[in-house]
Amino acid sequence: MEHLPYMEEIFIKFIEEGFSITLFFDEAFGKNLKSINSWLLNRKIVVEDIRFMNQNSPLLTKIKHTLGALTYLADNNFEKDYFRRFTLRSKLDIPIDKVIIIREKYFKITTFLAKLIIKLIRNIVVNFLYKSKIDLHTFNLVLVTPGNMINSVEDNLILEAKIQGIPNVICALSFDNLNSKGTTICAPDLYFAWNEHHRSLLINRHQIAPNTIIMSGSLYFERYSLKERNYASNILEIDKFNSNNLSIVLYLGSSANVVKNESDFLKSFLNSFWTEMKNYFLVIRPHPANFSTWADWNEPGTIVYPKNLGLLERENSLTQSVFQNSICAFGINTSAFLDAMSCDTPVFSLLNSTAIFQSNSSHYRFLINSGMAEVANYEDLLGQINRLHFSRDVSSNLKSKVLPNFGNVRNVIYHECLKIID
Numbered sequence: 455m456e457h458l459p460y461m462e463e464i465f466i467k468f469i470e471e472g473f474s475i476t477l478f479f480d481e482a483f484g485k486n487l488k489s490i491n492s493w494l495l496n497r498k499i500v501v502e503d504i505r506f507m508n509q510n511s512p513l514l515t516k517i518k519h520t521l522g523a524l525t526y527l528a529d530n531n532f533e534k535d536y537f538r539r540f541t542l543r544s545k546l547d548i549p550i551d552k553v554i555i556i557r558e559k560y561f562k563i564t565t566f567l568a569k570l571i572i573k574l575i576r577n578i579v580v581n582f583l584y585k586s587k588i589d590l591h592t593f594n595l596v597l598v599t600p601g602n603m604i605n606s607v608e609d610n611l612i613l614e615a616k617i618q619g620i621p622n623v624i625c626a627l628s629f630d631n632l633n634s635k636g637t638t639i640c641a642p643d644l645y646f647a648w649n650e651h652h653r654s655l656l657i658n659r660h661q662i663a664p665n666t667i668i669m670s671g672s673l674y675f676e677r678y679s680l681k682e683r684n685y686a687s688n689i690l691e692i693d694k695f696n697s698n699n700l701s702i703v704l705y706l707g708s709s710a711n712v713v714k715n716e717s718d719f720l721k722s723f724l725n726s727f728w729t730e731m732k733n734y735f736l737v738i739r740p741h742p743a744n745f746s747t748w749a750d751w752n753e754p755g756t757i758v759y760p761k762n763l764g765l766l767e768r769e770n771s772l773t774q775s776v777f778q779n780s781i782c783a784f785g786i787n788t789s790a791f792l793d794a795m796s797c798d799t800p801v802f803s804l805l806n807s808t809a810i811f812q813s814n815s816s817h818y819r820f821l822i823n824s825g826m827a828e829v830a831n832y833e834d835l836l837g838q839i840n841r842l843h844f845s846r847d848v849s850s851n852l853k854s855k856v857l858p859n860f861g862n863v864r865n866v867i868y869h870e871c872l873k874i875i876d
Contacts, residue, residue, distance in 0.1 A: 458493055460627055461599060463676045465499050467864040474502040476593070480607050481506040507588070507607050514584070514639070519544035519604065521575055522636030527557055528568035529659035534558075535814055536634045539711075544604050544636070572637075572661045580640055584613050590620045594875050600627035601638045602660075609638045616640055621874040625673060625867065626652050629789040630817045632660065643874055646670040646867055649856055651820040670866045671859035677770050678796035679861035692737060692776070695757045700735040703839055704776065706785030706794070706801075707740040710747070713786050713809045717747045723804075723832065724753070730836055731755065734843075737776060741788060742768065782842040784835070787812045791821060795853045796860070800842045803828040804835060824855040 465475060483490070484506050494501060510518065523546055526537035534554050541550050557564045588611070590596060601609035601624045615622035623644040626632055632647075632655040645667050647653045653669050656662040696702065708716060720738070724731065736756040740748050748758045759776065760768060777783065777797035785791065786806045794801035803821070805812070805828055812818055822828060826849075829835045859866050 457599060457627060458490070460674045461625070462497060462499070463673050463680075463864040464597070464625070464867055465501075466497075467868045469499065471868065473594070475499075476503040476505065477501050478505050478507055478608065478611060480605075481508055507610065510605075510607055510610070514579075514610075515605065517575060517579060517583075518606070518636060518639050519546050521572060521639060522602070522604065523548070524568045524572050524575075525637045525659045525661070527553075527564050528572060528661060529655075530561070530565060531658070531816060532557055532561070533633060533814070533816060535811065539634075540604070540636065569661055576640055580613060580616055584610075584617070586614055586617050588614050590614050590618050593620055595871055596620055596622040597625065597871070598622070598642070599625040600631055600635070601642075602631065602636045604636050606636070606638075609640060612638060612640045612642050615642075621871070623867075623871060623874070625670075626656075628674070629672075629792060630815070632656065633816050634811075641666070644668055644870060646870075648672045649820075649858055651817060655816070668866070668870050669858060670870070671863040672792070672857055673863055673867065675792055675796040675857055675860070676863045678774060678793075692735075692757055692759055692779075696735040698735075700733060700755075701843055702776075702780045703731075703734045703736050704780040704783035704794070704799070705736060705738045706783055706788050706790035707738060707744060707748070708786045708788040708809075709741045710744045712788070712811045713806060715747065716744070716786070717751055719806060719808065721751075721753065730832075734781075734839065737780065739776065739790060741790070782839060784829075784838075787815065787818050791826065792856060795857060798853075800849075802826060802838055805830045821852075821856065825849050825852040 468475060477490075479490070487504065490504065522544060523537065523541050526533065526540065537554070538550055541548060590611070596611050596615040598608050598611050600606065601612065609624070612622050612624065614620075622642045623646060624638060624642045625646045626648055629648065632652055637660045641662050643666060645656055645662050647656055647667055647669050648671060649669060653667050656667050657664050692702070705720065713719065724736075732755070738748060738751065738756060738758045740758060740761070745762055748761065751758050760772065773793065774797055777794055777799045780799055782800040782802070783790070783794040784802050784804050786804055786809050791801050791803070803818075803826060827838065829838055853860065
């Protein structure tokens with residue numbers, strides 16, 4: 455259910471073009487039907503039906519987990535920290551440290567074997583193991599996201615579509631979804647990637663055929679580009695605390711998976727040079743899944759905003775207003791970097807040696823290699839803020855690499871889908 459905002463723009467596009475939509479969810483979300491309907495109503499999205507899918511059998515679950523672990527081993531760029539996290543979360547009974555040692559010592563043979571086993575498993579599941587449970591013959595297209603979480607069931611719709619001959623696609627959900635989660639149980643007809651980083655991961659890690667990958671850009675950040683739903687500045691709650699009308703600097707919170715005790719880190723970091731920040735007002739934008747770490751934050755010259763809202767509760771108008779009224783934004787490792795790029799707000803990274811996932815994660819390195827700046831100490835941080843205060847320059851090259859087709863993503867996806875429907 456929390457993934458609904460990621461698909462909003464493609465829902466609207468298909469409905470505008472005269473298609474009807476049926477939503478499928480994991481049965482675990484059945485208890486949230488009221489919230490689902492409320493979200494749809496608020497956005498004036500009318501769907502044909504809402505259905506719920508059964509949980510996977512223990513065997514299919516184990517197969518998905520095994521496939522997910524194998525994809526890490528198949529990639530020449532072995533992200534062992536994410537491999538370790540994935541195998542622990544999926545409760546695979548394997549000697550993780552020994553596997554990592556073998557993978558690093560005999561990487562050529564392990565990558566070859568992992569790729570071969572992935573292909574065999576997917577063929578066996580499609581052709582022999584999986585028994586169809588859902589009749590999809592009334593549908594023109596099956597569109598799935600994310601399709602690669604540890605306990606996903608939605609990618610079973612790709613299996614169903616393959617068996618029944620229905621065109622099918624997967625949209626990559628989020629910026630770090632393809633390098634830090636599992637994999638799809640079955641390769642779709644088309645896989646929509648955000649950028650070159652996603653495309654590389656799909657080919658080298660997830661073993662998706664290159665000719666089935668479309669580098670569409672990000673559906674989620676498309677919301678910031680649509681003029682008919684562009685919002686005026688509205689940051690009254692921030693203004694109440696920013697009584698001296700200081701220039702706003704935005705701190706972008708990360709998830710608890712990236713850094714522990716983030717509020718303590720920021721407090722300690724700021725205390726060392728707080729007097730030098732007196733010309734700025736700091737707005738802390740928590741990660742929507744990690745706002746509790748900021749519950750006791752009460753530092754002068756700052757505000758946590760929004761303080762207690764998850765992704766579904768956050769209004770795009772307020773998010774956009776905060777970014778557009780900030781001279782710059784910075785954080786540790788968060789997809790909110792891309793929110794800033796979408797709103798043409800200068801953005802950079804603050805290095806944190808205690809972060810669990812920062813420089814060791816490929817999606818972060820992709821941003822740096824694409825031109826996003828990073829600072830390591832408070833002198834560099836203050837220098838970067840002061841520079842951007844007087845020259846709010848934005849790297850269009852960074853945005854075009856990370857968010858290609860910005861403003862046209864839903865059209866790209868829609869027209870590529872039409873090709874396989876026809």
